[in-house]
Amino acid sequence: MCGIIGYTGSRNGVSVILEGLKKLEYRGYDSAGVAWFTENGSVDVRRCTGKIKNLAAVVEGEKLSGTTAIGHTRWATHGKPSEENAHPHRSDGIVIVHNGIIENYLDLKKGLSAKGYTFSSDTDTEVLCHLIREHSGKLPLEDAVREALKEVKGAYALAVINEKEPGKVVGVRKDSPLVVGLGDGEYFIASDVPAFLNYSREVIFLDDGEMVVMTADGVCITRLDGSPVRKDVVTVTWSPAMAEKGGYRHFMLKEIFEQPRAVSDTIRGRFSIESGEVNIEEFGLSAGELGGIKKIFIVACGSSWHAALAGKYMIEELARIPVEVDIASEFRYRGPIISAENLMIVITQSGETADTLAAQREARRLGARVLSICNVVGSTSAREADAVFYTHSGPEIGVASTKAFLTQFTAVYLLAVALGQEKGSVDPARSRELLQDLVLLPGKIEAALTVDDEVKAIAQDYVKARGFIYLGRGINYPMALEGALKLKEISYIHAEGYPAGEMKHGPIALIDEDLPVVILISKDSLLDKMLTSIQEVKSRGGRVIAISAEACSAVCEVSLNCLLVPDTNHFLAPMLLAVPLQLLAYHIGVLRGCDVDQPRNLAKSVTVE
Numbered sequence: 001m002c003g004i005i006g007y008t009g010s011r012n013g014v015s016v017i018l019e020g021l022k023k024l025e026y027r028g029y030d031s032a033g034v035a036w037f038t039e040n041g042s043v044d045v046r047r048c049t050g051k052i053k054n055l056a057a058v059v060e061g062e063k064l065s066g067t068t069a070i071g072h073t074r075w076a077t078h079g080k081p082s083e084e085n086a087h088p089h090r091s092d093g094i095v096i097v098h099n100g101i102i103e104n105y106l107d108l109k110k111g112l113s114a115k116g117y118t119f120s121s122d123t124d125t126e127v128l129c130h131l132i133r134e135h136s137g138k139l140p141l142e143d144a145v146r147e148a149l150k151e152v153k154g155a156y157a158l159a160v161i162n163e164k165e166p167g168k169v170v171g172v173r174k175d176s177p178l179v180v181g182l183g184d185g186e187y188f189i190a191s192d193v194p195a196f197l198n199y200s201r202e203v204i205f206l207d208d209g210e211m212v213v214m215t216a217d218g219v220c221i222t223r224l225d226g227s228p229v230r231k232d233v234v235t236v237t238w239s240p241a242m243a244e245k246g247g248y249r250h251f252m253l254k255e256i257f258e259q260p261r262a263v264s265d266t267i268r269g270r271f272s273i274e275s276g277e278v279n280i281e282e283f284g285l286s287a288g289e290l291g292g293i294k295k296i297f298i299v300a301c302g303s304s305w306h307a308a309l310a311g312k313y314m315i316e317e318l319a320r321i322p323v324e325v326d327i328a329s330e331f332r333y334r335g336p337i338i339s340a341e342n343l344m345i346v347i348t349q350s351g352e353t354a355d356t357l358a359a360q361r362e363a364r365r366l367g368a369r370v371l372s373i374c375n376v377v378g379s380t381s382a383r384e385a386d387a388v389f390y391t392h393s394g395p396e397i398g399v400a401s402t403k404a405f406l407t408q409f410t411a412v413y414l415l416a417v418a419l420g421q422e423k424g425s426v427d428p429a430r431s432r433e434l435l436q437d438l439v440l441l442p443g444k445i446e447a448a449l450t451v452d453d454e455v456k457a458i459a460q461d462y463v464k465a466r467g468f469i470y471l472g473r474g475i476n477y478p479m480a481l482e483g484a485l486k487l488k489e490i491s492y493i494h495a496e497g498y499p500a501g502e503m504k505h506g507p508i509a510l511i512d513e514d515l516p517v518v519i520l521i522s523k524d525s526l527l528d529k530m531l532t533s534i535q536e537v538k539s540r541g542g543r544v545i546a547i548s549a550e551a552c553s554a555v556c557e558v559s560l561n562c563l564l565v566p567d568t569n570h571f572l573a574p575m576l577l578a579v580p581l582q583l584l585a586y587h588i589g590v591l592r593g594c595d596v597d598q599p600r601n602l603a604k605s606v607t608v609e
Contacts (some may be wrong), residue, residue, distance in 0.1 A: 002029065002099040003073040004178065004493065005195045006159035006169040008214050009186025013037070014059060020188075021052050021071050025598060029073030030567035033084035034059065035095045035161065043095050043163045047086035051561050068167050070159045072097035079122025079216040089126040091117070091133035093163030093413030094144075099191060100155035100176040128152065132160065142170050142213050146224055149174075155354070169214045172224070173206040177352040177380065180204040180212050180219055182233065187214040193236055194395060201236040205378040234378045251597045252398035252490070256582050257449060260442040262393040263575075266410045267438055271417075276431035278418035283371060284387020290422045293343045296321055297336070297368070298349040299328040299359040303401040303485065304408055309345050309478035311412035318426055318434075319419035326332050329355035332362040340367040347412070349396060349404040350374065351379020360384060373411045375404055387416070398597045400489045402582050405482065406567075407447070409575055412534055413438065416571075418453040437569045441576075444566040448579040451563050455580055458545065458561050459587035462516050469496040469507055470581075471533055471573075472520040479520055479574040483581035490589035500533040513541035518581070521548040521555055522573035533556050547580045548572055553560035 003024030007016045013036045021032055032055045033047035044062070048054045052073070072087035079085040087097040092145040102108070105124035108131055111560060113119070117130045128148065135147040149156075155175035163170065171178055171189040181188030181200040188196035193203055204221065206212060210229060213220045220229050248254035271278040280287060296315060298308040305327055310321040318358055326336070328346070338344065344363035348356045351374040360381060364370055372385035375393050382388040391407035417434050420426030426434070464469075472480035480497035487495040498507050500519070511517065517537045521530045534555065535546050546559035549567045556562035565576040589596040 002075045002191065003195070004070070004099055004157055004159050004189070006070040006097075006161075006170050006171060006189040006214070007186070007196075008068040008167055008216060009183065010067055011186065012064055013066045014062075014064040016071045016196075016199075017071035018052065018056055019198070020190060021055070021073055023189060023194040023197070023360075024073055025052060029075050030081035031074045031083070032072065032073040032078075032263060032418075033074075033086045033088050033097075034069060035088040035090070035097075036064065036066040037161070037166050039063070039065050040168055041163070043090070043093065043161060045088050045090055045095060047083050047088070049081050049083055049507065062203045068161065068169060070095065070097050070161055070169060071566045084121045085123050087125060089121065089123065090127040091129045091150050092124075094129055094133045094136060094160065095163075096129045096132065096158060096160045098128060099157040100174070102128055102152055102156065103154040104152065105154075113459070124154075128158075136162070142211060145211070146168050146226065149224060150418060155192060159340055167216050171206070171212045171214070174208050175354065175357070177350075178206045179378075180206065180214070180221070183221065185216070187219050189214060194397075197236065203234050203236055203378070204231045205234065205383065207380075207383065236377075250398065250586075252400060252402060252586055255396055255398050256579070256586065258394070259403045259406050259579070260446045260449075262391075262407050262477050263410050263445060264442045265392040265394070266407040267414065270414060271435050273432060273435055273439065276325065276421075276428040276435060277420065278414055278431075278435070280418045280422065283389045283415055283418065284385075285371065287422050289369070290419065292341060293321060294341040296323045296343045296345060297326065297338060297363065298323060298345045298347065299326045299331050299356060299363075301328045301353055301355055301578060303405040304347040304349065304356075306478040306482040306485070307405055307408040308345075309481070310409055310574060311345070311347075311416065313475040314413055314416035315419060315566055318416045319423045320425050321419060321423065324361070327599050328353065328359040331359040336362070336366070338363055338366045338368050340369070342368045344368045344370045345415075346370060346372050346381055347408050348379075348381050349375045349401060349408070351376045351381035353381075357381060357384070373408055375407070399599055399602050400486055400585070400596070406575055406578060410438070410441075413571060418586050434569065434571075437572055441568065441572055444568055444576055445579060447456050447578045448565040448590070451565070451580050452583055454563055455583040456587045458574075459584060459591055461561075461589040462545075463588055465493060466514070467510070468493060468516050468518060469510065470495060470497040470518045470520070471500040471503060471530075472497070473500045473526040473530060474524065475571065476520040476522060476574050476577065479577050479581065480518070482578060483518055483520070483585070486582055486585035487588065489599050489602060490585040491590065491592050491594055492600070500530060503533060503536065508536065508540065511537055511540040511542040513543070514547055515542050517542045518545045518547065519559070520577050520585075521546060522570055522577065523549050523551040523567060524570040524573075527552060531555065531558070545584075547577050549576070
């Protein structure tokens with residue numbers, strides 16, 4: 001959530017900033033702003049509510065010749081969305097953009113007010129701006145920022161400029177992502193790589209407590225105490241074109257249709273069909289380490305949590321290791337009993353989710369080894385984990401997770417097979433079967449996508465529904481949760497996912513002729529029980545939308561609507577059932593006129609608690 005970009009070089013700074021902010025729209029925002037050095041050396045600031053196109057209209061006609069600028073998209077925390085609360089904020093010549101939350105801003109504000117500072121916004125960021133101004137005096141900007149931050153408690157990513165120091169941008173990171181881009185005589189700072197990917201693929205990921213000073217002469221990275229730090233330069237392998245829509249109407253639809261490729265990239269080179277072996281070293285683990293694992297904890301948020309829940313079913317059945325799954329935001333507040341005999345798995349697309357990072361750090365503090373399943377190379381979770389498995393799904397711009405979710409699911413499946421091999425509960429023949437099913441999966445996802453026109457027709461019938469129930473059993477229960485979440489995120493229709501066996505314990509009271517019930521069915525030992533659930537819904541007038549494996553096509557005879565996907569083993573079946581769920585949410589959202597790529601109130605990466 002929120003987006004920062006800063007630039008210094010030889011290009012038109014405002015143009016670079018506006019382009020970068022467009023690339024960061026997926027992070028979620030309600031207002032935007034830009035600040036730049038003018039020809040006479042002063043700094044101009046323009047802000048507005050709404051979309052980046054509104055900001056572009058505000059600066060249209062301005063004389064934009066400055067080559068150093070900073071910009072921001074804001075997702076409201078302190079203070080409502082308004083022009084006054086939008087970033088950048090300024091205090092005399094100090095201008096700042098900020099992601100995060102300053103926890104002690106009220107105390108700081110009280111002290112600054114006593115010194116004569118006045119405030120025009122409700123934000124914690126303006127307090128920080130005044131605080132830097134208070135410390136500036138004759139100090140260089142970077143030292144003023146250092147002194148100010150000694151008084152600050154909270155999380156932040158900052159980009160700061162000073163009217164007295166043209167061409168300099170100072171960035172600092174603590175518990176909020178910030179990356180540096182290295183170009184040819186030009187330098188960038190941003191919340192995420194897509195902001196400057198058109199200009200540079202050479203990036204440096206800042207760690208907590210690190211500062212970058214960018215000038216025309218280059219970048220200097222230090223710790224907040226001023227000591228130098230050596231940083232590795234990472235080359236981003238995906239191209240700017242991968243982050244564009246490629247002819248699709250929305251990023252979400254593009255990313256749904258990218259899933260066969262994304263799953264292929266996740267599994268490529270990580271196992272051998274001939275031997276039936278998964279390369280456990282791909283997970284940063286060794287066979288020796290696995291022998292001592294008595295229990296596994298998995299933590300995640302949102303769709304990643306649903307992948308974690310499915311992972312529990314897979315790991316426990318295939319490897320016979322007990323698994324506990326937590327929502328990351330709850331994990332450390334329940335006093336978890338975790339030790340060196342446990343493996344903590346964190347699942348995170350961005351690697352920057354604040355609650356997941358907090359859980360990860362708590363697990364490490366308690367002595368557990370941490371494996372991060374992550375999409376973003378160099379992210380905080382990846383850097384801080386003991387081991388990391390990159391899903392390689394490529395950039396996911398749509399806020400609602402689609403291809404990232406399926407690749408996370410794929411990663412946990414591979415891990416479950418690998419653990420089963422190491423524990424001796426999966427023999428080579430069984431392993432080869434499981435891996436062969438995985439090899440065939442991308443093609444089956446491709447086949448599942450052919451239901452798109454059918455889903456679109458069904459969406460027409462349910463676009464005015466006031467609520468949905470999603471039902472699944474066993475490993476399909478997490479998929480019921482995922483389907484309901486997608487619909488809520490994209491269409492703003494209330495939806496709930498339940499284990500089908502729980503329907504009689506409350507949710508059945510909701511069923512009438514107006515309620516659509518999505519029922520997920522795969523060919524497993526629970527098939528007969530799911531057929532019973534369909535009859536229970538029908539007998540009360542409910543409208544059944546069955547999403548089923550082809551082997552269970554008989555369900556179409558007893559369902560009002562029916563969508564069939566290819567058959568596979570019962571561990572992978574939920575991934576194929578997910579495709580119509582994603583398409584149903586997408587098409588209903590589009591028909592309702594919702595912004596499916598940037599749903600209201602949501603952010604791609606929740607980087608504050």
